[in-house]
Every structure is written in C-alpha cells, then in structure tokens.
Amino acid sequence: MRVSELSSRTGVPVPTIKYYLREGLLAPGVATSANQSSYSDEHVRRLALIRALVDLGGLSIATVGDVIAAIDDPDMPLSYVFGIAQLAISDTDLHDPLDEADPHLATVDALTERMGWTVSADNPGRMGVARVLEAYERAGHPELAEIWDGYARGAELIAQADLASVQRQHTVADMAETVVVGTVLGDAMLTSLRRMVQEHESYRLFPAQR
Amino acid sequence: MRVSELSSRTGVPVPTIKYYLREGLLAPGVATSANQSSYSDEHVRRLALIRALVDLGGLSIATVGDVIAAIDDPDMPLSYVFGIAQLAISDTDLHDPLDEADPHLATVDALTERMGWTVSADNPGRMGVARVLEAYERAGHPELAEIWDGYARGAELIAQADLASVQRQHTVADMAETVVVGTVLGDAMLTSLRRMVQEHESYRLFPAQR
Numbered sequence: 001m002r003v004s005e006l007s008s009r010t011g012v013p014v015p016t017i018k019y020y021l022r023e024g025l026l027a028p029g030v031a032t033s034a035n036q037s038s039y040s041d042e043h044v045r046r047l048a049l050i051r052a053l054v055d056l057g058g059l060s061i062a063t064v065g066d067v068i069a070a071i072d073d074p075d076m077p078l079s080y081v082f083g084i085a086q087l088a089i090s091d092t093d094l095h096d097p098l099d100e101a102d103p104h105l106a107t108v109d110a111l112t113e114r115m116g117w118t119v120s121a122d123n124p125g126r127m128g129v130a131r132v133l134e135a136y137e138r139a140g141h142p143e144l145a146e147i148w149d150g151y152a153r154g155a156e157l158i159a160q161a162d163l164a165s166v167q168r169q170h171t172v173a174d175m176a177e178t179v180v181v182g183t184v185l186g187d188a189m190l191t192s193l194r195r196m197v198q199e200h201e202s203y204r205l206f207p208a209q210r
Numbered sequence: 211m212r213v214s215e216l217s218s219r220t221g222v223p224v225p226t227i228k229y230y231l232r233e234g235l236l237a238p239g240v241a242t243s244a245n246q247s248s249y250s251d252e253h254v255r256r257l258a259l260i261r262a263l264v265d266l267g268g269l270s271i272a273t274v275g276d277v278i279a280a281i282d283d284p285d286m287p288l289s290y291v292f293g294i295a296q297l298a299i300s301d302t303d304l305h306d307p308l309d310e311a312d313p314h315l316a317t318v319d320a321l322t323e324r325m326g327w328t329v330s331a332d333n334p335g336r337m338g339v340a341r342v343l344e345a346y347e348r349a350g351h352p353e354l355a356e357i358w359d360g361y362a363r364g365a366e367l368i369a370q371a372d373l374a375s376v377q378r379q380h381t382v383a384d385m386a387e388t389v390v391v392g393t394v395l396g397d398a399m400l401t402s403l404r405r406m407v408q409e410h411e412s413y414r415l416f417p418a419q420r
Contacts, residue, residue, distance in 0.1 A: 150371025
C-alpha cells in the first residue's frame with residue numbers, strides 16, 4: 001500500500017509517518033519508484049505499537065526508539081528487554097536514584113528480602129517504594145507501610161501474569177514485543193483495575209456510614 | 211510556632227505556605243498580633259500531606275483543595291471520599307469517558323461480572339481498561355487481554371489492603387485522610403512494586419536466553 005493508505009488505515013497523519021521513518025522507528029517501505037514506496041501490514045502493526053507507546057504509555061519519541069531497537073535486536077536477552085522497557089516507563093521524579101544512605105532504602109531492602117525477591121540496587125521501583133514510604137511518614141501515616149504485604153502479594157500475581165503472557169508467544173520477536181507492550185501498558189491496566197476493585201470494596205465495606 | 215519555623219520544619223518556602231493559606235488548603239493559624247499567627251504540629255502534618263499529594267500524586271492545587279475538603283467534611287460517607295480521591299488521580303486521557311457504544315466497554319463489563327465486582331458506569335478505571343484492551347488489539351496483540359485474570363486477582367489483594375488500612379484507623383477523620391493518602395500514593399507504590407517483582411521474575415525465567 002502507499003503511504004496515504006497506511007495513513008488512512010492507522011489514523012496517523014502522513015507527516016507523522018514520515019517523521020517516524022526519518023527517526024528510524026518505522027522500517028522503510030519497498031521503493032516502487034523514485035519518490036514512492038510500498039508499505040505492508042507489518043507497517044500497520046508497528047505504527048499501532050508506536051501510537052500505543054506514545055499515547056497510553058506517555059513515552060517520548062526517543063524512548064520509543066530505544067524500546068523498538070530492543071524489540072528488533074534478535075541477540076538481546078529477554079531479561080534485558082524487560083529492563084529497557086522498565087526504564088522507558090520510569091523516567092519520572094518518583095524513580096530518580098536516591099542516595100544509598102537514605103534510610104527508607106534499607107526498609108525496602110528488608111521487605112524485599114522477606115519476600116525472597118532478587119532486585120538490583122538501581123531498580124527504579126526500589127526508589128519509588130522508598131519515596132512513598134517517606135511520604136507516608138511525613139504525612140503522619142507511617143502505619144500505611146503495613147499495606148506492603150497485600151500490595152507485594154498482589155504485585156507478584158501481576159508480574160507472574162506479565163511473564164506468562166511472554167511465555168505464551170511462539171517467536172522470539174513476538175516475545176520481545178510482548179515484553180514491551182505488556183510492561184508499558186501494564187501500569188495503565190493495573191491502576192485502572194485498582195480503581196474498579198476499590199469502588200467495589202469501598203461500597204461493600206462503607207455503604208453510607210463514615 | 212511562627213510561619214518561618216513552619217517553613218524550616220517542613221521545607222516548604224514561606225510564600226508557598228501563604229499561597230496554600232489563601233487557597234484554603236491550610237487552616238489559618240491563631241492570630242498573635244495584627245500581622246503574625248501561630249501554627250501547630252497539625253499544620254506541619256497537613257503541609258506534608260499537601261506536598262505528598264502534589265509531588266508524588268501529581269495533583270493540581272485545585273484538586274488538592276477538593277480532596278482536603280472531603281477529608282475535613284465530617285458528614286461525608288467514606289465511599290464518597292474514595293470516589294473523590296479516585297477522580298483526583300484520574301484526570302488523564304486514559305480515564306476520559308468513552309462512548310458507551312465502544313465495544314471494549316462491553317468486554318470490560320463481561321469480565322467485571324465474571325469477577326463479581328459492582329462497578330458504576332462512570333468509574334474511571336472502566337474507561338482505562340477498555341482503552342488498554344483496544345491498544346493491545348491495535349498493536350497486534352489481542353491475546354494480551356489474557357493477563358486480565360492474574361491482574362484482576364492482584365488488584366483484589368491490593369484493594370483489600372487499601373481498605374484494611376482504612377479500617378485500622380481509630381477516628382473518622384483519620385479514616386478519611388487514610389483513604390486519600392492511600393488512594394493517591396497507592397498508584398506510585400503499586401507500579402514501583404511491579405517493577406521490582408518483574409525484574410525478579412524475568413531473571414528467574416529468562417536468565418540469559420531470549
């Protein structure tokens with residue numbers, strides 16, 4: 001198909017498609033003349049992937065380039081692809097590195113050990129949990145840290161579902177793509193589901209009292 | 211204490227404190243002279259709460275005003291406080307209302323019924339899940355919707371931990387405050403924990419292969 005049809009099938013404007021081509025997010029089409037190329041269904045799918053990462057994942061174009069390069073590199077181990085996808089969605093103040101002397105990091109590490117998890121020192125989630133523990137404390141509710149157990153067991157079920165979805169794929173390229181899509185869209189899925197169950201549980205426990 | 215001490219104890223600059231006072235986020239201190247007031251430990255705690263909502267929750271000042279009014283209203287049922295806190299953290303494209311004819315909403319409703327949840331039509335999470343399901347499909351991975359079961363069971367554990375933390379409080383005002391802090395900071399806690407367990411699980415399952 002021509003670029004105009006690629007645009008109408010995906011809803012992505014032609015100038016945006018050309019921008020993605022220049023940035024290397026999208027592979028060139030097959031040249032059919034000096035100034036025309038032909039695109040395939042593979043381009044349609046890749047464009048939808050890029051839009052999902054940008055629109056729902058909130059990723060910058062540069063970061064989309066990094067995760068797409070990871071998907072397309074047949075020699076990259078899947079655990080590295082996970083790491084790259086995690087970093088892509090962790091570019092926020094919450095996940096900035098903390099001074100290792102921060103006492104909340106020691107609390108996180110103790111809890112991590114209790115759960116039996118192996119987590120590297122620079123995992124962005126480790127920083128985020130430490131910052132939330134500090135905020136509970138400063139806001140006068142240090143006892144909120146007790147939610148950790150329920151949250152940690154919930155997070156285990158969720159990460160296992162993430163990994164199972166990767167294992168169900170048949171090709172290595174699809175596994176890598178699933179890692180990226182699942183990691184990036186998983187936050188949106190998860191925080192949305194939490195809003196649904198929270199409503200259900202709150203009306204069940206607190207019908208109209210306070 | 212004077213406003214200067216309130217500032218040094220909380221790390222919040224005096225002009226910012228005065229802004230919060232003008233916006234009604236912080237109750238006035240006790241006037242000690244024509245142009246001085248005295249502030250209490252309650253002000254220190256409330257300032258920390260405001261900073262947590264702004265810095266880690268990403269809430270606007272206007273939205274912080276809404277949730278603080280909900281905390282301070284002794285007649286508001288807790289399930290309403292939950293609703294207000296949820297809306298406060300759902301002001302994103304992901305949670306914008308969808309046309310009820312959107313076929314992905316029907317998929318969400320079918321899955322909700324299967325879980326036995328009671329969720330209102332305008333729950334922001336319902337919109338978010340529908341948008342993610344659509345993105346899976348467009349990106350060529352509709353089978354990713356199968357993660358739903360693990361995610362839904364994980365979200366149940368998490369929402370139950372949220373509610374348990376509220377029930378552990380002794381006063382109604384503390385319950386309402388816990389609802390807000392827990393709801394707003396819970397997303398940060400949860401997505402951080404997911405990054406930790408995902409690293410643990412991915413290295414366990416995919417040590418160096420791909």
